[in-house]
Amino acid sequence: MTRWRPPTPAGTALVTVAGHARLKAELDDLWRVRRPEVVRALSAAAAEGDRSENAEYSYRKKQLGEIDRRVRYLGKRLETLRVVDTAPTDPGRVFFGAEVTVADAASGNEARYRVVGPDETDARLGWISIDSPLARAMLGRRVDDRVVAALPGGVRAYDIVAVDYPRG
Numbered sequence: 001m002t003r004w005r006p007p008t009p010a011g012t013a014l015v016t017v018a019g020h021a022r023l024k025a026e027l028d029d030l031w032r033v034r035r036p037e038v039v040r041a042l043s044a045a046a047a048e049g050d051r052s053e054n055a056e057y058s059y060r061k062k063q064l065g066e067i068d069r070r071v072r073y074l075g076k077r078l079e080t081l082r083v084v085d086t087a088p089t090d091p092g093r094v095f096f097g098a099e100v101t102v103a104d105a106a107s108g109n110e111a112r113y114r115v116v117g118p119d120e121t122d123a124r125l126g127w128i129s130i131d132s133p134l135a136r137a138m139l140g141r142r143v144d145d146r147v148v149a150a151l152p153g154g155v156r157a158y159d160i161v162a163v164d165y166p167r168g
Helices: 017-046 055-080 133-138
Strands: 014-016 082-084 099-104 110-116 127-129 146-151 154-164
Touching: 014 017, 017 055, 017 082, 110 133, 127 133, 133 146, 133 154
Parallel strands: 014 082, 110 127
Antiparallel strands: 099 110, 099 154, 146 154
């Protein structure tokens, strides 16, 4: 029996200038640096003889498949992405690229998030996808607005404290 999974819906095709540069750099590194290294190691492992008992060969073959899969994804994704490099006409509202400071309505604890494309999210930096429930709830809102988002931990209410648009 196979583990069939329905395809994941495509994320919003927006990216910041810095995010686009990072994706292009990753693609370039995979194609020009990592893939040739793995191909050399794979050919060396293949020359050792019986491939069915060669763990190095199996590992490198799998690694090459992972690299090729990522290269294919990045190549297609970079063609469809739209780079957002302009500031919004109303910088007081939350749009793509905004850094938003919110206060939890229940506890008052503040957090800062940046609304970015799904390909450049980073929880450590507080970068959330524009497709996330919290970002969707904040889009178009202003300072002092209350937003309610259905998060995995339950429904939460937040007050928007500040909206900024960093460069890049």
